[in-house]
Amino acid sequence: MCCVGxxxxxxxxxxxxxMFAYFFFLxxxxxxLREIVFVIQSQSNSFHxxxxxxxxxxxxxxxxxxxxxxxxxLLLHSLTDNEGDWSILPVLPYLSLLFGKNSSWxxxxxxxxxxxxxxxxxxxxxxDRRKEWFLGKPLxxxxxxxxxxxxxxxxxxxxxxxxxxxxxxLSIPLLDRLASKVRDDPLKSDFTIDLKHEVALYIWENGxxxxxxxxxxxxxxxxxxxxxQHCATTLSSPAPLCGEPVKKEDIFVAVKTCKKFHTERVPVxxxxxxxxxxxxxxxxxxxxxxxxxxxxxxxxTERGHCGKTFAILERxxxxxxxxxxxxxxxxxxxxISLPRLQxxxxxxxxxxxxxxxxxxxxxxxxxxxxxITGGGGMVFSRAAVVRLLASDCKCYSDDAPDDMVLGMxxxxxxxxxxxxxxxxxxxxxxxxxxxxxxxxxISFHKHWNIDPxxxxxxxxxxxxxxxxxxxLNKSTKEEL
Numbered sequence: 001m002c003c004v005g006x007x008x009x010x011x012x013x014x015x016x017x018x019m020f021a022y023f024f025f026l027x028x029x030x031x032x033l034r035e036i037v038f039v040i041q042s043q044s045n046s047f048h049x050x051x052x053x054x055x056x057x058x059x060x061x062x063x064x065x066x067x068x069x070x071x072x073x074l075l076l077h078s079l080t081d082n083e084g085d086w087s088i089l090p091v092l093p094y095l096s097l098l099f100g101k102n103s104s105w106x107x108x109x110x111x112x113x114x115x116x117x118x119x120x121x122x123x124x125x126x127x128d129r130r131k132e133w134f135l136g137k138p139l140x141x142x143x144x145x146x147x148x149x150x151x152x153x154x155x156x157x158x159x160x161x162x163x164x165x166x167x168x169x170l171s172i173p174l175l176d177r178l179a180s181k182v183r184d185d186p187l188k189s190d191f192t193i194d195l196k197h198e199v200a201l202y203i204w205e206n207g208x209x210x211x212x213x214x215x216x217x218x219x220x221x222x223x224x225x226x227x228x229q230h231c232a233t234t235l236s237s238p239a240p241l242c243g244e245p246v247k248k249e250d251i252f253v254a255v256k257t258c259k260k261f262h263t264e265r266v267p268v269x270x271x272x273x274x275x276x277x278x279x280x281x282x283x284x285x286x287x288x289x290x291x292x293x294x295x296x297x298x299x300x301t302e303r304g305h306c307g308k309t310f311a312i313l314e315r316x317x318x319x320x321x322x323x324x325x326x327x328x329x330x331x332x333x334x335x336i337s338l339p340r341l342q343x344x345x346x347x348x349x350x351x352x353x354x355x356x357x358x359x360x361x362x363x364x365x366x367x368x369x370x371x372i373t374g375g376g377g378m379v380f381s382r383a384a385v386v387r388l389l390a391s392d393c394k395c396y397s398d399d400a401p402d403d404m405v406l407g408m409x410x411x412x413x414x415x416x417x418x419x420x421x422x423x424x425x426x427x428x429x430x431x432x433x434x435x436x437x438x439x440x441x442i443s444f445h446k447h448w449n450i451d452p453x454x455x456x457x458x459x460x461x462x463x464x465x466x467x468x469x470x471x472l473n474k475s476t477k478e479e480l
Contacts, residue, residue: 084364136162187365307398371407
């Protein structure tokens with residue numbers, strides 16, 4: 001209608017139409033943006049708070065050009081005093097109460113998730129916000145796995161759960177129903193192991209609730225990858241490097257073993273990662289000078305090893321070993337990359353009480369506690385060990401689960417457990433391929449049904465000791 005007549009009028013009219021369409025789209029974006037709540041799955045450690053704050057600032061800067069009323073951008077760790085908020089489900093009633101009446105979407109992000117807000121809004125507009133939606137990038141298991149309690153054993157790939165790194169979303173109708181369910185029927189699960197899988201199971205509700213809907217715009221491609229042009233979300237570098245790697249002289253490594261594994265598991269450690277350690281001791285129930293091992297006077301137990309672990313902590317702060325800033329405690333069937341750990345630790349302040357590894361939870365829906373699962377490796381700053389030993393926390397028996405007792409102690413002291421998804425309690429086979437594809441892992445655990453040396457060489461060995469691991473070179477450096 002407008003674009004007819006002389007050439008100049010034609011151009012002006014077409015420009016006018018384009019501007020009208022642009023401002024119409026902009027108004028639509030503004031209206032939709034006000035109905036979104038962003039939740040960054042943050043942690044209370046100072047490094048992670050800094051990352052989350054930068055992410056919040058970026059989101060607000062993007063939205064500033066679109067609307068005068070920015071959307072809420074929440075940091076999960078600071079919402080309430082409940083230790084279990086990181087497990088998402090306990091905090092849903094709180095989020096429903098605050099945002100259930102005036103919002104349409106709850107979008108969860110991890111600290112390393114980059115968001116292009118306009119593209120995200122375009123992706124969400126495809127879904128009717130009045131219905132129940134559970135959106136994300138799907139992961140699935142190739143085989144039934146212990147970390148998922150062997151769920152869907154006959155066909156593990158049938159069940160999809162979200163890759164949190166790509167962001168995931170709940171529509172408000174689904175949030176409100178889940179919040180009512182949590183309020184009316186308190187959470188009963190004892191253990192929180194793989195949160196993304198457990199959240200998906202809770203939402204699915206044995207087929208009564210929605211399954212995860214795939215959103216192609218939610219991606220885990222690197223931020224500047226040419227394959228990420230369509231993506232609303234991308235990832236920062238695979239792992240942060242915040243300065244020079246921690247010197248190997250600053251890490252004391254404690255390996256827990258026992259006599260029956262001296263000839264089976266210890267040789268694997270020696271063939272793989274022992275050479276990268278500057279200070280390492282093997283702790284056993286039997287002194288073997290050929291390894292050598294140290295007998296701490298604690299009898300071996302079939303499970304738990306709490307007595308041995310606390311004896312290691314006592315030895316670490318004594319004059320028996322050199323003074324270092326960091327303590328790493330591992331099992332004799334832990335496979336680990338010490339150079340990658342050195343790089344990761346460059347982001348943490350050893351003067352703070354840092355307890356780092358793969359985080360599990362126990363009884364989080366009923367006021368429980370978090371803990372670092374031992375098999376993937378437990379990292380403690382010296383400050384954390386000193387605080388632990390100065391408290392009244394002790395093992396209730398030598399065979400108590402050491403990682404869980406430490407979690408109870410940390411919870412009683414008000415010290416945070418810091419999670420890194422680069423530590424793994426299980427074997428590579430126990431994790432989704434797509435999940436591992438965007439990681440530079442630091443550890444795996446267990447020798448069961450695998451060749452541990454081959455697993456180390458494939459997943460944890462770097463080509464040259466003088467070369468940074470893939471994805472951890474200078475281009476990934478993050479300045480705090």
